[in-house]
Amino acid sequence: MKNIVTMGWLAEKLGEPDLVIVDCRFILGQSEAGRIAYEVDHIPIAVYAHLEQDLSGPVREHGGRHPLPDMGPFSQWLGQLGIDKNTTVVAYDDQGGAMASRFWWMLHFLGHERVHILETGFSQWKAAGYPVSTEILQPIAKHFTPSVRTGMLISVHDVRKKLGQPGVVLLDSREEPRYLGLQEPIDPVAGHIPGAINSFWKESLNGNGLWKDTEEQKARFAHLDKEDEIIVYCGSGVTACPNVMALQEAGFQNVKLYLGSWSDWVSYEENPVATGEE
Known part of the structure; x- marks a missing residue:
């Protein structure tokens, strides 16, 4: 599967350059639960993406409960995470892949093909004995250039x-x-x-x-x-x-x-x- 990576694959890639891991854990109705869980522990080198603060824009009369954010600032934020055209991105959550899929879709919408979803959630990663970390790293910023695919x-x-x-x-x-x-x-x-x-x-x-x-x-x-x-x-x-x-x-x-x-x-x-x- 081109969009899914296994736990073993990701474990082997940890520490490689041009890899960014994005923790997308989020619970509807408990907006800070995902961030708190990330701060407790996460896959090593992972950065955190908040569904409502990072992956959504302001809610208005129309447009739904999770409209897209402004793509300009969002693209700049992706660069701050260390993502550019050469970066391989792997997203995960603990909600069956729903939040990670939103991030996956948004990167594809901006023309970035090298984005994948972990085959399972963080809890299974941890239970399987793969490494976790409490360290919150400051990524080295890069320049992300969007190429919006409005046809999606x-x-x-x-x-x-x-x-x-x-x-x-x-x-x-x-x-x-x-x-x-x-x-x-x-x-x-x-x-x-x-x-x-x-x-x-x-x-x-x-x-x-x-x-x-x-x-x-x-x-x-x-x-x-x-x-x-x-x-x-x-x-x-x-x-x-x-x-x-x-x-x-x-x-x-x-x-x-x-x-x-x-x-x-x-x-x-x-x-x-x-x-x-x-």
Whole structure:
């Protein structure tokens, strides 16, 4: 798998130049829990990325709960982490890869290909006996030059236009009860975008919490046509990212992220809402 690296691979690379490891641990509703966990211990040389302070911008009336930050300052921040075009980046979290996938997606959005996700979370890394550290290093700053790929995104206005169009598939990455509209613990309206099908993002993982391999991802999305445009969304543009990566691993090329996702969709009263099975 081109986007996933094993624990053994990363352990062998520790200390090599042009490697940056990014700890993305974060718990929704406990915004500092990830940073606190990082300060207790982390993979050696790792730097920390906070979902809401580093990987998201200010929340407004529209745009969802985790909009993108301004890409200018964000690119400068990546440089401060020691990332440039020659850097290999490995991201991890302890939330099934959801937060690490957001970071992975953002680097791809800025044109950086050399970014990977650790096959599992920090807890399993530590339990397996791999090294951890309490030292918080100050990276040597580099210059990161972004090359924005706007084609990886789709706006709410374009999603509206594409509803019901042949050759377009909406993929809802949330848990099935939220998709069905049976419960909605976070956003003000329950349900899904009309026409969307459900594919819970955690189905990207196997029973041991490791990312499924390429063949398993292909089997998971065998009901989809690779010629179609796949629009992926979730609640706020975070847990859709594991599905975007899994689709890429399965060989899908025409995949777009609806970044604002459900939290953006329901911020427009005129947007239609569906419940139940499609």
